Amino acid sequence: MFTLAIVGRPNVGKSTLFNRLVGRRLALVDDQPGVTRDLREGQAKLGDLNFTVIDTAGLEDATDDSLQGRMRRLTERAVDMADVCLFMIDARAGVTANDEMFADILRKRSNHVILAANKAEGSAADAGMLEAYGLGLGEPLRLSAEHGEGMSDLYSVLLPISEELVKTKEDETAVTDIELDEDGNPVADDMPSESKPLQIAVVGRPNAGKSTLINRILGEDRLLTGPEAGITRDSIAVPVDWAGTPMRIFDTAGMRKRAKVQDKVEKLSVADGLRAIRFAEVVVVLLDADIPFEQQDLRIADLAEREGRAVVVAVNKWDLEDDKQGKLAALKEAFERLLPQLKGAPLVTVSAKTGRGLDRLHTAILKAQDVWNRRVTTAQLNRWLTGMVEAHPPPAPGGRRIKLRYATQVKTRPPAFVVMCSHPDKLPEAYRRYLINGLRADFDMPGTPIRLTMRSQADKNPYKDRKKSTPSRLRKHLGKPSPKA
Known part of the structure; x- marks a missing residue:
């Protein structure tokens, strides 16, 4: 399988x-141009071709440390790592000076460059198609990414390149990847198959350091970072083997208060981040040590809990804190007071800049995921329920005490329980919280969302609602007519 990087100026249709x-x-x-800023990878399929495709930021004429300059360096890195580059221009706008400059760069840095003129539907694109020949990258493909035109032509160009790349990689593998023993015989590959990666979403307010933290975990500058707030727009998923644990970490856009989100792209970014939370198993809520537990932080943590995700709270920029012991005690007190629904969830301090505390974060994520998957047997639950009822009997509305008959766990991820009882609609919320807190304490399930449903036991008597009928012999004796008459 080969890798295809889509490159070109902003707003030529790369993401489409x-x-x-x-x-x-x-x-x-x-x-609007410049929506894409990070590298996004995906598994593409075109006919019978399967390959990895990379969406890149728009190439701009900037080489300094500005945001555009950093975006360009990230795109150039994608060019270096890809097997094939698809260079897109806007057929309606024609060839620009930047297109000519980037064509020269690609000619030097990539072995396989495909020129594609997008937005080429209709006669308005004919002039741009003719200008594209002047870039010296061969015959341009006439594409319309929006309408799906030209996909067969793209397939025809990619097929021979993919066959060449596959043959080259097979030859390299045959020479370099076969391990031999002392006698020159091949060694059998007994490596276990890769397990399903753990899905992690890193969320928080803008400029909390989410992308910097993930880059530190990866050990490379994979994601775009900088002092500007709100750099990340897409929810970017990056695979990583972190301390022996295969993971897929989602970097999400910073979430501001809803009233402040007016820009359309920012609304799309926040929606993308919310979707990442729903797909994740563990959500790392990243706080800024200078301004922790602001109202928006609490909303984000509460959202993750309501979505049923395992939650880890990480406080970033800990290297800048002077009174670490005093600040940590204040953080724990504020956590318990402001987020009682996440009581017992891991709270760790990290520094994305220096890498301090990442081992504690790794341990906390694995523990939260383990609790999130925990299952309790029905026998244990019913012994526990008997003890809870004896310690604090349920109330007796109208003089008739509510009976809790038995409990069972119906699912995990997050743990969900059902308690069969009489009059579940009359059981107060305070008693339900009492049972949830008991589950957390007695079965070691701190921090994870717990779903507890009170349900009335169905009466299985099939004759419950039927009217009593008089036997036929008694009807004759009383002189009553038959029901069929």
């Missing part, structure tokens, strides 16, 4: 083509 190739709307798309 990316979404078409992967078959889903993964990348954010909007009419």
